[in-house]
Amino acid sequence: MDVAVVGAGPTGLVSVVGLARRGHRVALVDNDRGPAPDGQWARRGVMQFHHPHAFRGQAVDVLRAEVPEAVDALLALGAEPITGADASGGAGGGELPAGAGLRCRRMVVERELRRVAEREPGVRRVRTRADVVRRDGGRAVGVGARDRSLDADLVVVATGRGGRLADGLRAPEESSDCGLSYVSRQYRLRAGAEQGPITSPIGAVAEHDGYVAIVFVHDAGVFSTLIARPSADRRLALLRHDAAYDAAVRAIPLLAAWTDPDRAEPLTPVLPGGRLHNTYRGQLDDAGRLPLPGLVFLGDSVCTTNPTAGRGVSTSLMQVERFLALLDEHGDDHVATGLALDAWCAERIRPWFLDHVANDAAQVARWEGRDGADLDPAGTPTSDLVVRAIAVDPSLMCIVGPYLTMRALPGSLTAAHPRVREIYASGWRPSYAEGPTRDELAALVAGSLAEVPATALA
Ligand SMILES: Cc1cc2nc3c(=O)[nH]c(=O)nc-3n(C[C@H](O)[C@H](O)[C@H](O)COP(=O)(O)OP(=O)(O)OC[C@H]3O[C@@H](n4cnc5c(N)ncnc54)[C@H](O)[C@@H]3O)c2cc1C
Incomplete structure (x- = not known):
């Protein structure tokens, strides 16, 4: 036809x-x-x-x-x-x-x-x-x-x-705001340079207090750094400027290790992204x-x-x-x-789609520091919290692994909920990676642009 x-x-x-x-x-x-x-x-x-x-x-x-x-x-x-x-x-x-x-x-x-x-x-x-x-x-x-x-x-x-x-x-x-925006940059490893730390199948991920830093390894020695920032925090929108992004990358240990000038050189300018939505x-x-x-x-x-x-x-x-x-x-x-x-x-x-709607709403609430946003021990844990509970009980991996690789649908995590509730009811909470908090990052960004005329930042 x-x-x-x-x-x-x-x-x-x-x-x-x-x-x-x-x-x-x-x-x-x-x-x-x-x-x-x-x-x-x-x-x-x-x-x-x-x-x-x-x-x-x-x-x-x-x-x-x-x-x-x-x-x-x-x-x-x-x-x-x-x-x-x-x-x-x-x-x-x-x-x-x-x-x-x-x-x-x-x-x-x-x-x-x-x-x-x-x-x-x-x-x-x-x-x-x-x-x-x-x-x-x-x-x-x-x-x-x-x-x-x-x-x-x-x-x-x-x-x-x-x-x-x-x-x-x-x-x-159906639609919900992901609550985060991308700002990223591509780099190339210098000839003979070793990769930076690898902590995940895609490269490396660091969950920070109020933002996420990720390194994506690509082809032929190229990699990207990404700061996924809360869209609602306008202070971090300034990361789109090279000077601000460079300062942030230098301050976030994972990104600093990968982008050390002896190891890598930028391949692109800083790439800001638009607002992101889950849609179906x-x-x-x-x-x-x-x-x-x-x-x-x-x-x-x-x-x-x-x-x-x-x-x-x-x-x-x-x-x-x-x-x-x-x-x-x-x-x-x-x-x-x-x-x-x-x-x-x-x-x-x-x-x-539904899994991301629930996860993202919970993440935004945590980022905004809303009361009770960290977790209601009696409620349904969102998938991201189930995944992070593996740090306490690695045996959860037999349930979580198929979800992580998308071989099982999000509903398969229900089997882990009783154990996950126990873990969070004990008072345990996921820890954040070493590095600046969101407020510290915002201050650093503002400082890095202090000398730049306001018209250039518009
Ligand atoms: C910031 C970001 C990061 C992402 N990272 C990942 C990732 O790591 N892994 C992953 O799997 N997915 C990722 N995704 C999702 C991935 O990019 C999309 O799923 C993918 O682009 C979908 O492909 P598509 O062909 O459906 O649409 P698109 O790639 O958007 O292509 C649509 C095409 O349609 C054309 N078009 C639109 N309207 C018309 C028209 N009227 N007439 C003719 N042509 C038209 C456009 O020009 C375009 O060429 C990411 C998305 C975003 C936003």
Whole structure:
């Protein structure tokens, strides 16, 4: 059949290759110009493009199934496997065991996916912005843009978190503010320099009193530092200035170790991020009906979650895999495909959204120091507190491990709740990493910019 896929992010790119390899004729619609000849890529409109990403095993499993040559190319370019078997996370030797994730820049991953999609027979790229999903006889029949109109038997909307195409057709999204904002920067290790401390499969994580510092290891000696700060604290918005960010990085021990000038040099300016939301939106309209058979929403246009957990590409590509299987099963019965996809997303994707809604609300309350925000011992512990209780009782790992690797849904943590309640009822609380508190960080940021004219900080 003829399929129009709107949006050439990870969701759209993997979809078009998967569709073409199943014998469909595919048009990939996106206005982005693609990477420059030197490989750099501004990618306006995808705010997170240069922010740190890590790719979980679920995402990589789908890539291996649908675009295996892209995975081979990424390993050859220096992407590192994440096995999760130990804190270093690396399998080494360029091998990729089943279920392993990847440490790699998002730009590098997307460049390889795009390369495969562009060469794929049966895929044609259409450089435009789709304005409307065309309909006839109560079903989708293509997409319309300012400069052209495309016919299609099936329209896939993979327009990401900011996409507005066919917005009015579905029931409104469920949404909650993550309460945090990203400010990050990429660095490259100097020739011969060793990596800094590794404490987690993605690199290293330090939970501080009022913010989180993370190091993401990428490909070929590149890594990112990230300060995830409370969005409500405007003082820390000034971290977007290089001088302030540098001062903060020097003061946070984990980031200072990684960015020591003898070890690494900055590759980018400081990258500020926008506000982040957990969102979920199924395929159906307000009345619970499929609004337009032949129209399917995939990827971030269905679900977005707090990016510090690195689930977005996985939940997106899991949807793609499910959609492709349903299309194989139901052929041109688009009602059956749409309804089955919606039911599957409600069962397998929405629980991750709900998990983040609860976690983020609890984290914001803790960051704001609200009374009783640390934990009600009789209440339901949020997943992050369950995870942190492993520090007291490592045997919880047999319940928590499958959740951490997304092999089990968040509901599986219920089995740990009685023990976790006991732990917190004893008065134990997770400790914070060594380094400045949020107020100390804010003071440091202000101090670092004291000499900068106010007009330059606007
Ligand atoms: C700060 C941040 C950090 C993240 N870190 C991680 C991480 O570590 N690990 C992880 O797995 N996930 C992470 N994510 C999530 C991940 O980035 C998304 O899940 C992923 O981008 C979803 O891909 P997508 O293809 O659905 O959407 P996008 O990547 O947003 O792509 C959408 C595409 O659609 C195009 N488009 C939009 N509207 C139209 C239109 N009308 N016509 C034509 N084209 C259109 C856009 O130009 C874009 O190319 C992070 C997200 C954020 C915000």
